[in-house]
Amino acid sequence: MDTALETGMVVRRTRRLGRFVDAYGQELVVTAALLVLMAVAGTVNRRFLSETNLTSLFSGNAYVAVAAIGMSMVIISGNIDVSVGSLIGVLATISGTLAVKGYPIWFAWLFPVLVGVVVDAFIGVLVAYARIPAIVVTLGFLSILKGGLISATQGAWIANLPPGFFIAQFRVLGVPSPVYFAAVLTILAALWMRYSALGRAIYAVGGNGDAARAVGIRTKPMVVFIFALNGFFAGIAAILFGTQLQVIQSTVPPNLELNVITASVIGGVSILGGTGTVVGSSLAAVLFAAISSSLIFLNVSAYWLRAVLGLMILATVLADMARRRRIG
Amino acid sequence: MTSVVELHDITKSFGGVSALKGVSFEVRAGEVHALLGENGAGKSTLIRIIAGSHIPDRGEIRVGGELVRFSSPRDARRRGIATVYQELLLFPDLSVAENIFLGNAPRTRLGAIDWTAIRAKARALLDDLESPDLDVDAKVGGLSVANRQRVEIAKALSQNPRVLIMDEPTASLAQADVERLMAVVRRLRERGVAVIYVSHRLQEIFELADRVTVLRDGSYIGTRAIGEVTESTLVSMMVGRSIDQLFPKSEAPRGRTLLEVRNLAYRRAFREVSFSVRQGEILGFAGLVGSGRTEVALTLFGITPATSGEIRVDGEPVTISSPRRARDLGIAYIPEDRGQQGLIRSQTIRENLSLAILDHLSRAYFVDLSKEAAHAREAIEHFGIRARGPEMTVRQLSGGNQQKVVLAKWLGAEPRILVMDEPTRGIDVGAKAEIHALMSRLAGQGLAIVMISSELPEVLGMSDRVLVMSRGRVVATFDRAEATPDAVGAAMTRASPEEGVA
Numbered sequence: 120m121d122t123a124l125e126t127g128m129v130v131r132r133t134r135r136l137g138r139f140v141d142a143y144g145q146e147l148v149v150t151a152a153l154l155v156l157m158a159v160a161g162t163v164n165r166r167f168l169s170e171t172n173l174t175s176l177f178s179g180n181a182y183v184a185v186a187a188i189g190m191s192m193v194i195i196s197g198n199i200d201v202s203v204g205s206l207i208g209v210l211a212t213i214s215g216t217l218a219v220k221g222y223p224i225w226f227a228w229l230f231p232v233l234v235g236v237v238v239d240a241f242i243g244v245l246v247a248y249a250r251i252p253a254i255v256v257t258l259g260f261l262s263i264l265k266g267g268l269i270s271a272t273q274g275a276w277i278a279n280l281p282p283g284f285f286i287a288q289f290r291v292l293g294v295p296s297p298v299y300f301a302a303v304l305t306i307l308a309a310l311w312m313r314y315s316a317l318g319r320a321i322y323a324v325g326g327n328g329d330a331a332r333a334v335g336i337r338t339k340p341m342v343v344f345i346f347a348l349n350g351f352f353a354g355i356a357a358i359l360f361g362t363q364l365q366v367i368q369s370t371v372p373p374n375l376e377l378n379v380i381t382a383s384v385i386g387g388v389s390i391l392g393g394t395g396t397v398v399g400s401s402l403a404a405v406l407f408a409a410i411s412s413s414l415i416f417l418n419v420s421a422y423w424l425r426a427v428l429g430l431m432i433l434a435t436v437l438a439d440m441a442r443r444r445r446i447g
Numbered sequence: 448m449t450s451v452v453e454l455h456d457i458t459k460s461f462g463g464v465s466a467l468k469g470v471s472f473e474v475r476a477g478e479v480h481a482l483l484g485e486n487g488a489g490k491s492t493l494i495r496i497i498a499g500s501h502i503p504d505r506g507e508i509r510v511g512g513e514l515v516r517f518s519s520p521r522d523a524r525r526r527g528i529a530t531v532y533q534e535l536l537l538f539p540d541l542s543v544a545e546n547i548f549l550g551n552a553p554r555t556r557l558g559a560i561d562w563t564a565i566r567a568k569a570r571a572l573l574d575d576l577e578s579p580d581l582d583v584d585a586k587v588g589g590l591s592v593a594n595r596q597r598v599e600i601a602k603a604l605s606q607n608p609r610v611l612i613m614d615e616p617t618a619s620l621a622q623a624d625v626e627r628l629m630a631v632v633r634r635l636r637e638r639g640v641a642v643i644y645v646s647h648r649l650q651e652i653f654e655l656a657d658r659v660t661v662l663r664d665g666s667y668i669g670t671r672a673i674g675e676v677t678e679s680t681l682v683s684m685m686v687g688r689s690i691d692q693l694f695p696k697s698e699a700p701r702g703r704t705l706l707e708v709r710n711l712a713y714r715r716a717f718r719e720v721s722f723s724v725r726q727g728e729i730l731g732f733a734g735l736v737g738s739g740r741t742e743v744a745l746t747l748f749g750i751t752p753a754t755s756g757e758i759r760v761d762g763e764p765v766t767i768s769s770p771r772r773a774r775d776l777g778i779a780y781i782p783e784d785r786g787q788q789g790l791i792r793s794q795t796i797r798e799n800l801s802l803a804i805l806d807h808l809s810r811a812y813f814v815d816l817s818k819e820a821a822h823a824r825e826a827i828e829h830f831g832i833r834a835r836g837p838e839m840t841v842r843q844l845s846g847g848n849q850q851k852v853v854l855a856k857w858l859g860a861e862p863r864i865l866v867m868d869e870p871t872r873g874i875d876v877g878a879k880a881e882i883h884a885l886m887s888r889l890a891g892q893g894l895a896i897v898m899i900s901s902e903l904p905e906v907l908g909m910s911d912r913v914l915v916m917s918r919g920r921v922v923a924t925f926d927r928a929e930a931t932p933d934a935v936g937a938a939m940t941r942a943s944p945e946e947g948v949a
Contacts, residue, residue: 316806326793327787330787330791
């Protein structure tokens with residue numbers, strides 16, 4: 120074969136590879152980290168790779184990945200939501216209460232999702248139209264939702280849930296349903312953000328709001344819409360979270376909002392807005408579920424988990440800054 | 448005369464991209480040494496090395512003959528090198544005096560900050576800069592750009608520097624302020640300060656500089672005494688080729704009136720503004736910074752909808768309530784500050800180019816990526832955007848190429864009326880000529896163009912008619928033939944419309 124032609128093809132191929140790495144760098148890093156971690160943990164302790172463990176690992180944390188989809192959109196648009204953990208707690212409680220009170224099961228699943236959409240759309244209105252920074256609005260909602268929930272329920276356990284209620288325990292072809300939810304929603308959201316005009320606009324609003332407005336994007340309704348979507352994903356996450364055990368504790372899962380934000384950031388969403396993908400954030404949610412599980416299998420104290428996560432956030436942000444500096 | 452600062456064979460690269468290749472440079476006491484080059488030529492890197500914020504990979508720096516190594520701007524300051532950067536680094540919530548002495552405030556014997564001394568010294572420095580009107584207790588945030596710059600210069604002078612570096616000091620100043628600034632620079636030179644003056648404006652360099660050093664693509668091209676060079680030799684040193692014409696104005700056939708504005712007003716920013724633009728016509732807006740020109744553009748584009756008056760597009764009365772509405776009426780706006788309003792710097796060229804026309808590029812709700820990529824490749828070629836390809840992020844481009852992306856983005860939407868605010872600010876000469884040529888071509892294709900510019904040669908060189916604004920009103924209008932620098936310049940400082948001027 121003509122060597123010149125061959126080199127040309129190699130060059131073209133490596134260039135294309137380089138572009139791929141540039142565009143999906145963080146997703147590749149997270150995937151690689153995940154594979155390395157599983158290999159190491161699996162070598163040290165066979166049981167880590169057992170079907171039971173992997174199943175519980177993936178399905179038990181799928182709700183974080185689902186919530187991280189909405190969170191990523193919010194962060195990409197240049198905002199943040201620190202109230203998502205409290206909202207998930209409230210919505211799971213609403214769902215369980217409805218089911219126990221004898222409402223149809225489909226209603227107990229659907230209604231909390233609607234509540235999530237309405238609450239977060241309201242947050243969006245405060246951010247976009249009252250021009251209160253998102254961090255302030257959602258800090259307020261974190262307290263309102265958390266405080267309201269504890270006062271109303273005293274953190275009581277909801278038991279005696281009807282048998283058909285536990286959607287997170289359903290299996291299709293042996294795979295638990297949360298895995299399908301997380302995978303399908305991630306793929307749909309990723310396609311939507313990459314290929315639809317509206318999805319593009321999220322990046323534009325977060326990248327430069329003034330410029331986005333100048334090209335005719337209606338930035339205010341856009342922000343409300345993004346928060347409403349975030350409420351939708353929080354609603355789905357709440358159902359997956361609330362139906363994974365036989366009982367629901369009507370309280371807010373500790374540190375949940377931080378886990379969700381961490382997943383987005385480690386997945387490559389810039390905390391400054393404008394860049395990142397939901398594929399990255401979902402992969403990162405899986406990654407740190409795997410980390411927490413592997414620490415147990417490696418006999419490392421669970422307290423190390425938070426420290427490890429903290430280090431990962433710093434490493435990610437440093438890598439992101441280094442990449443930006445290189446690009447200039 | 449001896450050199451104050453001498454750089455020898457300086458090389459610097461960033462992540463494999465070389466910014467300076469063996470550059471030598473020296474500046475003497477009591478001279479203004481201009482540093483000239485297109486964007487990306489390495490001027491900023493060079494002055495940052497002299498100022499101690501970049502460390503060269505190779506090469507020597509001597510200050511007063513002594514070999515030095517700067518590891519931070521602090522080291523350079525200690526050696527008497529002060530810098531006034533283009534983007535002013537001031538604290539808006541602190542007073543003028545506080546800003547000037549931040550970091551090296553005079554102390555009383557007890558170690559407390561000596562406020563009396565600070566205020567007195569700040570006053571003396573500002574008086575020296577011919578700014579007796581600037582209050583040392585005023586908050587910097589409320590000052591005009593020109594006044595903020597004076598504060599920045601006073602800050603630099605407070606350290607009694609031997610070398611003062613000025614990075615494009617006139618880029619955002621109005622003509623009158625430019626002259627005041629030049630007077631200050633001359634005075635510093637008389638006092639024996641070595642001034643390194645970076646500017647794109649050749650006219651200023653000829654008025655001010657003693658010598659000029661030209662860089663191109665990170666390489667040293669040459670140093671000349673100002674008497675030995677002409678504008679065209681400098682330009683060809685900068686771009687490596689000669690540019691035929693900086694203002695390639697061609698006569699375009701006039702069509703019907705596309706935009707007509709009567710008694711337009713927005714709050715207190717401007718009032719009683721009336722004008723019209725026809726197809727094929729370029730209407731230039733001259734005036735001082737703050738005369739209300741940009742505000743008129745923002746109103747035409749619906750960012751600040753008019754509070755009174757009438758706008759007609761193609762004869763039809765319209766209300767322009769949002770940028771979206773303006774876009775749908777066929778109006779495009781190229782903003783003054785492309786970083787702020789024109790571009791999404793974190794996105795690729797392709798994504799930026801398609802933002803205004805996503806509807807056209809979409810099929811059944813989803814963006815057609817192959818159509819989008821084709822559009823981007825076509826625009827890159829058509830507008831001569833120098834980039835590796837459509838997937839390059841916009842922040843990697845030079846200023847001129849970023850501006851071409853903004854233009855390409857809007858022209859993709861096929862506007863009928865183009866409003867351009869300072870279309871070539873901060874852009875190097877080569878790209879400037881290309882953008883001017885493009886404007887002529889667009890007018891030839893029947894667009895109506897409104898161009899706001901603070902560069903008088905640009906206004907006079909490109910406009911068919913010149914409208915002059917002052918203090919929020921239109922004070923004069925000139926046809927191309929009547930628009931002389933003197934007449935337009937005089938109108939710019941006039942307070943009210945003169946009788947008999949059409």
